[in-house]
Amino acid sequence: MGITLPHSMREKAKWDPIFCQHLLDYISQIVEECIPDDNFLDEEDDSIEKPSGTRAFHPFIPPNHENFDEMMYLDLSDIIWSRQMHSRTHTPTCFKYRSKKCRARFPRKIIAESTFNMDTGVISIHRNHSWVNNYHKWIAIMTHANHDCQILFTKNHALAVIHYIMKYITKSKTALHSKLTVMAVVRKAFMTNMNAATTDVRKMMLLKIYNKMDSYREVGVSEAISHLLNYPDHYINMTFVNIHTTHLLNHIKQFST
Numbered sequence: 001m002g003i004t005l006p007h008s009m010r011e012k013a014k015w016d017p018i019f020c021q022h023l024l025d026y027i028s029q030i031v032e033e034c035i036p037d038d039n040f041l042d043e044e045d046d047s048i049e050k051p052s053g054t055r056a057f058h059p060f061i062p063p064n065h066e067n068f069d070e071m072m073y074l075d076l077s078d079i080i081w082s083r084q085m086h087s088r089t090h091t092p093t094c095f096k097y098r099s100k101k102c103r104a105r106f107p108r109k110i111i112a113e114s115t116f117n118m119d120t121g122v123i124s125i126h127r128n129h130s131w132v133n134n135y136h137k138w139i140a141i142m143t144h145a146n147h148d149c150q151i152l153f154t155k156n157h158a159l160a161v162i163h164y165i166m167k168y169i170t171k172s173k174t175a176l177h178s179k180l181t182v183m184a185v186v187r188k189a190f191m192t193n194m195n196a197a198t199t200d201v202r203k204m205m206l207l208k209i210y211n212k213m214d215s216y217r218e219v220g221v222s223e224a225i226s227h228l229l230n231y232p233d234h235y236i237n238m239t240f241v242n243i244h245t246t247h248l249l250n251h252i253k254q255f256s257t
Contacts, residue, residue: 023116123153
């Protein structure tokens with residue numbers, strides 16, 4: 001079976017109404033943007049007992065439970081209400097780079113039904129609540145936690161998400177103020193014990209700071225797992241060898257004199 005590219009899927013959805021409906025049905029099953037129980041749409045109605053969030057701490061429902069569907073629905077409603085709702089007052093992470101708009105785009109527009117725009121190719125998913133985050137019901141049931149489920153319908157969107165994930169899991173865990181503290185201590189010790197014969201003070205101090213910072217670097221979970229499982233740290237058709245840079249520098253200096 002061949003792979004259909006996103007652009008081809010859009011074009012086919014424009015002239016094939018059956019395919020368009022199948023596409024909307026499929027996406028609506030993967031990504032949901034509605035709270036399961038319509039009774040909770042009116043949050044201002046105090047007469048309606050809101051989900052408490054305690055079911056998120058319940059054990060998983062056995063698949064062979066005689067009332068599995070009913071229990072699963074109750075769990076899902078409770079988990080979505082307590083874990084998937086964006087804060088109406090927002091959080092500090094909602095605003096970056098002095099922006100006054102929520103970068104998660106909340107509150108979001110209510111959409112009566114899933115639609116496909118023939119002119120732009122944009123797909124709008126049915127949404128009955130402005131503050132619920134995209135989710136997949138089975139992921140919600142299995143994790144009992146907040147998550148963000150999206151359809152990557154363009155190449156640029158997919159590449160942007162890949163870049164974000166790789167940048168996130170490889171970012172430094174050390175705070176800036178901690179780095180500055182280490183640098184200040186190294187500089188103070190270096191200036192105290194500096195040899196008068198040292199010619200390149202700046203280079204030597206930077207090297208010592210770098211070595212100290214590297215020794216204090218925290219190893220993230222992803223990096224630790226990759227080392228334990230012997231995963232390569234790069235994927236390329238080239239073969240690399242380790243080079244001792246200090247010996248290499250001394251070797252080059254012999255030819256330059």
